[in-house]
Amino acid sequence: MRAILLMTLAVGIIGACAVPGEDNGIDLELALPQHFPDPIAPLSNRLTPESAELGRHLFYDLRLSGNGTLACASCHQQEYAFADSLAVSLGASGGEGVLNAPSLANVIYAYPLTWAHGSVTTIEEQLLGPMFGEQPLEMGMAGFEDEIAGRLAIDARYRELFADAFPGEEISVKLVRFALASFVRSLVSYQSAFDRFLAGDSVAISQSAQRGSELFYSERLGCSHCHAGFAFSAAVQSLATNSQPTSPFHNIGLYNVDGEGGYPSAAQGLIEESGFAKDMGRFRVPSLRNVALTAPYGHDGSVATLDDFIRIYEEGGRNVEAGSNQGDGRNNPWRSDDLKVFELSDAERDDLIAFLESLTDSSFVMDSRFADPW
Ligand code: HEC
Ligand code: HEC
Structure with missing residues (x-):
């Protein structure tokens, strides 16, 4: 039966495997098992150990929301496989959203992104929603871009993390978004009892x-x-x-x-x-x-x-x-x-x-x- 299941699991992933030797944009060891296809990251935002580590710091940082009350991790909590336990999430304004926060496990493979947008196909693009979106209001970063970059730049730990991840580039909200995308891409889950x-x-x-x-x-x-x-x-x-x-x-x-x-x-x-x-x-x-x-x-x-x-x-x-x-x-x-x-x-x-x-x-x-x- 296992052989049949492995075949069943493989159906639908044919074609996802990178051509041998092709650059998949990933410089981080993900240690995936055989029945997982090769994931890909955009060449314009390579997945590196340094960008994922910077992204991890940002993911848990309340300083990222306009009013300092919310982090990505408020709605995507590790104990719930990076979902949360609410029916619908609460935003930075305390108002209720309308959608259930999805788990981020293996989001590196997700295509398209989110519950109901055929057109959102990269995490970089998707993150514009929670970071800047006003309907629903999540992190509420719109209008606070310079202030947020400034908040991070005064922290010596961030100056070092940014320099490691994006050498020679100035701290910006765009790099914040890129690093967050890298961290969530690193969230691979493949060690269930069924695996x-x-x-x-x-x-x-x-x-x-x-x-x-x-x-x-x-x-x-x-x-x-x-x-x-x-x-x-x-x-x-x-x-x-x-x-x-x-x-x-x-x-x-x-x-x-x-x-x-x-x-x-x-x-x-x-x-x-x-x-x-x-x-x-x-x-x-x-x-x-x-x-x-x-x-x-x-x-x-x-x-x-x-x-x-x-x-x-x-x-x-x-x-x-x-x-x-x-x-x-x-x-x-x-x-x-x-x-x-x-x-x-x-x-x-x-x-x-x-x-x-x-x-x-x-x-x-x-x-x-x-x-x-x-
Ligand atoms: C207020 C709660 C909330 C916050 C804060 C939040 N998210 Fe989400 N996240 C959601 C909800 C709800 C969705 C589903 C949105 C949709 O389907 O349109 C989602 C979707 C996502 C997705 C797409 C997952 C998929 O399977 O398609 C990613 C990636 C993601 N969030 C990452 C982040 C990151 C990184 C941050 C921090 C910048 C963040 N989120 C902040 C609630 C939140
Ligand atoms: C026709 C496609 C289809 C089939 C077949 C199907 N599902 Fe689903 N399943 C979905 C969709 C789409 C959703 C989300 C629907 C929504 O929220 O409106 C979903 C949601 C779920 C959820 C909730 C997951 C979450 O995170 O909220 C579970 C559990 C689930 N399905 C289990 C099953 C089981 C077990 C079967 C077989 C009996 C099954 N599904 C058959 C399409 C399908």
């Missing part, structure tokens, strides 16, 4: 989790059509090639506020970017690595537990029975045709959850290379 099982340790996961993996990869449930490959998400860098198994964006029937498939106005998915009716409620397939650590679930954190999430798939969508989002998502006309109709026994559901729990990488959340350096 050890794949590597040949047949007792690394329980019998229940093994049965759960068979369910996950079965045609009956079809989970791996969308949560595909080594990342358990179709939205990986290999989409830059023509090898994607399915689209990275799907509507899974969480809402139907108007009887015509509408999602709540706060977050409607890909339609906000594309304007096409068929993109209503379509969000990017999230990776399931470390998923047991990243509750609550869904793009808006509206699903409390893994058990609840699986029951929504079993029901064919979610019927919101009361409140302002009332409506029967099971009848959402935009719900993906790639979702199977299936029912699980309680024992099978427990097995599937045990499998999802086996995707937790406890060394990733303890790794001192990713921890707060201050």
Whole structure:
């Protein structure tokens, strides 16, 4: 069975492997296992040990937000695999955002970035959102660029870190963004119990989790059509090639506020970017690595537990029975045709959850290379 799983994991990553000898922009040892493809970083912002180390300092630094109250790590916390435990994140102004903070594990592979933007394909670009975006207000750096560069430049530790990472360049908010991109690219997670099982340790996961993996990869449930490959998400860098198994964006029937498939106005998915009716409620397939650590679930954190999430798939969508989002998502006309109709026994559901729990990488959340350096 392991051989079949390894093959299944490899599907969808064909084409992602760098051509031997080709420069992949990475000068940092990532020690990835065989079933992970070669990642790439932009040649205009090479991933080096020095830039990742500078980025780590910045990631945990409150001085980066306009009003000094928020760091990247406020919403992306290592103990939750660099997600947080809230349904939707709070911004620098204390106001609530509308989206659930995703885990940053293996974001080096993510393509495209964020829950519902087909056009955001590099981390450098994505970071303009949290750093300068005003809707929602996250770090609130807009208008404070010089002040922030100044705050960093008076710190001798930063002067040294910047000089090591970007020799001869002046400290600027652009370099801050580049270093942050490098640090998040260094956040690779590949040491889950399931990875050890794949590597040949047949007792690394329980019998229940093994049965759960068979369910996950079965045609009956079809989970791996969308949560595909080594990342358990179709939205990986290999989409830059023509090898994607399915689209990275799907509507899974969480809402139907108007009887015509509408999602709540706060977050409607890909339609906000594309304007096409068929993109209503379509969000990017999230990776399931470390998923047991990243509750609550869904793009808006509206699903409390893994058990609840699986029951929504079993029901064919979610019927919101009361409140302002009332409506029967099971009848959402935009719900993906790639979702199977299936029912699980309680024992099978427990097995599937045990499998999802086996995707937790406890060394990733303890790794001192990713921890707060201050
Ligand atoms: C207020 C909470 C908050 C803060 C602060 C924040 N983020 Fe995020 N982050 C989010 C949310 C929410 C998303 C999802 C946004 C979306 O889908 O549009 C996200 C998305 C991301 C992504 C894309 C992940 C993916 O899988 O596509 C990266 C990378 C990222 N953040 C890094 C950072 C960095 C670096 C910082 C510091 C400059 C930061 N974030 C600050 C909440 C936050
Ligand atoms: C048609 C593609 C597709 C299939 C098939 C699919 N999923 Fe998903 N899955 C998604 C998308 C898209 C989301 C995010 C939806 C949203 O938030 O609106 C998601 C979200 C999830 C989440 C929440 C993750 C998080 O971080 O919030 C879990 C858990 C999950 N799926 C498990 C499964 C399991 C188990 C199966 C098989 C029974 C499955 N999925 C089948 C597309 C799919």
